[in-house]
Amino acid sequence: MASPIIEVQDLSFKYDQRNNENILTDISFSIQQGDWVAILGNNGSGKSTLAKLLVGLLSPQAGQIMIAGNPLTEETKWEIRQHIALVFQNPENQFIGTTVEEDVAFGLENQNIPFSMMKTKVDEVLDLVGMTPFRKADPSRLSGGQKQRVAIASVLALDPDIIVLDEALVMLDPKSRREILATLTQIQMTKQTTILSITHDMDEAMFADQIILLENGRIKQIGTPTEVFSKITHLEPPFVEKLRRTLQQKKRQVPEMFLTEDEMVKWLCK
Amino acid sequence: MNKLILGRYFPGDSLIHQLDARAKLTSAIYFIVILFLANNWQTYLLLAVFTILVMFLTNVRLRIYIRGVRPLIWLILFTVCLQILFTSGGKIYFSWGPITISHFGLINGFYIFCRFVMIIFISTVVTFTTKPMDLTDGINFLLQPLRKLKVPVDEFSLMLSIALRFVPTLLDETQKIMDAQRARGVVFGEGSLVRQMKTLVPIFIPLFTSSLNRSEEMANAMEVRGYQSGKPRSSYRQRKWQLKDTVSLVIMFILTFSLLVLRT
Ligand SMILES: Nc1ncnc2c1ncn2[C@@H]1O[C@H](COP(=O)(O)OP(=O)(O)OP(=O)(O)O)[C@@H](O)[C@H]1O
Ligand SMILES: [Mg+2]
Numbered sequence A: 001m002a003s004p005i006i007e008v009q010d011l012s013f014k015y016d017q018r019n020n021e022n023i024l025t026d027i028s029f030s031i032q033q034g035d036w037v038a039i040l041g042n043n044g045s046g047k048s049t050l051a052k053l054l055v056g057l058l059s060p061q062a063g064q065i066m067i068a069g070n071p072l073t074e075e076t077k078w079e080i081r082q083h084i085a086l087v088f089q090n091p092e093n094q095f096i097g098t099t100v101e102e103d104v105a106f107g108l109e110n111q112n113i114p115f116s117m118m119k120t121k122v123d124e125v126l127d128l129v130g131m132t133p134f135r136k137a138d139p140s141r142l143s144g145g146q147k148q149r150v151a152i153a154s155v156l157a158l159d160p161d162i163i164v165l166d167e168a169l170v171m172l173d174p175k176s177r178r179e180i181l182a183t184l185t186q187i188q189m190t191k192q193t194t195i196l197s198i199t200h201d202m203d204e205a206m207f208a209d210q211i212i213l214l215e216n217g218r219i220k221q222i223g224t225p226t227e228v229f230s231k232i233t234h235l236e237p238p239f240v241e242k243l244r245r246t247l248q249q250k251k252r253q254v255p256e257m258f259l260t261e262d263e264m265v266k267w268l269c270k
Numbered sequence B: 001m002n003k004l005i006l007g008r009y010f011p012g013d014s015l016i017h018q019l020d021a022r023a024k025l026t027s028a029i030y031f032i033v034i035l036f037l038a039n040n041w042q043t044y045l046l047l048a049v050f051t052i053l054v055m056f057l058t059n060v061r062l063r064i065y066i067r068g069v070r071p072l073i074w075l076i077l078f079t080v081c082l083q084i085l086f087t088s089g090g091k092i093y094f095s096w097g098p099i100t101i102s103h104f105g106l107i108n109g110f111y112i113f114c115r116f117v118m119i120i121f122i123s124t125v126v127t128f129t130t131k132p133m134d135l136t137d138g139i140n141f142l143l144q145p146l147r148k149l150k151v152p153v154d155e156f157s158l159m160l161s162i163a164l165r166f167v168p169t170l171l172d173e174t175q176k177i178m179d180a181q182r183a184r185g186v187v188f189g190e191g192s193l194v195r196q197m198k199t200l201v202p203i204f205i206p207l208f209t210s211s212l213n214r215s216e217e218m219a220n221a222m223e224v225r226g227y228q229s230g231k232p233r234s235s236y237r238q239r240k241w242q243l244k245d246t247v248s249l250v251i252m253f254i255l256t257f258s259l260l261v262l263r264t
Helices: A047-054 A100-110 A115-128 A144-157 A174-191 A225-231 A239-249 A261-269 B021-037 B041-057 B062-086 B103-129 B132-149 B153-183 B193-224 B243-262
Strands: A006-013 A024-031 A036-041 A062-067 A084-087 A162-166 A194-198 A210-215 A218-223 B092-096 B099-102
Touching: A006 A047, A024 A047, A024 A062, A024 A218, A036 A047, A047 A062, A047 A084, A047 A162, A047 A194, A084 A144, A100 A115, A100 A144, A115 A144, A144 A162, A144 A174, A174 A194, A210 A225, A218 A225, A239 A261, B021 B103, B021 B132, B021 B243, B041 B103, B041 B243, B062 B099, B062 B103, B092 B103, B099 B103, B132 B153, B153 B193
Parallel strands: A036 A194, A036 A210, A084 A162, A162 A194
Antiparallel strands: A006 A024, A006 A062, A210 A218, B092 B099
């Protein structure tokens, strides 16, 4: 197996040094390039904190983070941020530009990219998220879902190797969410982009290559969707698993194991 | 909140709107300098006609310009009065100790008044017709020489543009907080002055905390998107210098020349 693009070792973190309790305790995992990883957990389990640690906005009390083989430190964080991008949970305060297109261009301006190249890139990503008609609009006057799209466009413009989405799709209507997910999957496939998606949407988590389940700042479970959903029963399950469990309760002969959507369809058609 | 006229932008597509921010800023500053060349009624008349013409070209109504002068009117009148009372010369109409009202005094007072009003009008022409962002870009350009003295001009103008971008957000927020406090039974703008001040406390404290949070989140967002102060950045807002802009500067020179001819 190739060396992982993200490797987290024994990470511990707390906001307040005076506190004894950690917000995150002994977090270790590794992620391969090109994977889609879903991070699940209850409110306050430390998902957003983990995201901020991964981009170097917070520094851990213990443990270390390796991105593409380089340890993330105060010195290396600027270099590493060229490879990793984060869409924040709150879309409100992540806008810097006065218009949508200027905001999308902000990250490109920071890389000192000439205007003509910026223009092409901005046009391209605005089109991908369907925000071209709003390019001259004031980002702070957009609806929640539109703000999230602009935030995603800003990240896509940078062509990062790793994208961390902190509940970045929650305000989108179901259809747009599917479209943006499809776009992201496409990018993940073609450019081998690694995507870490913090989410409460179990149907989205089902499609992940790997699920990391946090509970009270610790890793409760880590593995493929099949492994996680069959082991953890108190988690609100995705639709297919709900179906399987209901059928099981009704004493039908369903497989004992968790099924993916395809498998379920095959089994039902038998 | 909408009473604020000074520093507002009025969207439009007039000739003055189309001029480059750099041309407008330079011309305005230049105008204020050459204003001091005027010293007789001909020169003042020329400048007044020029000012009125420019104001007319912006397609913004005169009433709005006059509203812009209003907050400064006491300051202007005070200066004018000083000028009238302490200048002597010519025919004396009234005299009491060091205070005299003389012919010269009155004329000088009137000139000072015109000068003030013209300065305000010309600066409001710039702010009315230039988007705040273009204005910061223009200021940034004019301040570039200061970079040689290690003044962080680019950081300063980014700061200014972010501050400007937050003005509407903060106004919205104030409104929201006021509504929230009203829903809890606070009555604004009633009772004694002390009481009115007291009702402002529950607005300012939440406004303050939310602004601090906001700025922290914003700083994080800028950092993650690779903003590092002092690093060279390109700009997505492009400035185009057109023929019109050159023409506007030429007009300023013609104006200077005419002033030099007409002044005594
Ligand atoms: N800036 C901060 N200062 C102090 N404590 C914080 C800060 N941000 C978060 N916390 C605390 O850290 C814990 C984890 O917060 P975090 O935002 O990481 O949760 P989360 O898993 O993202 O939750 P959600 O699903 O609601 O987004 C919470 O108990 C929270 O109170
Ligand atoms: Mg969160």
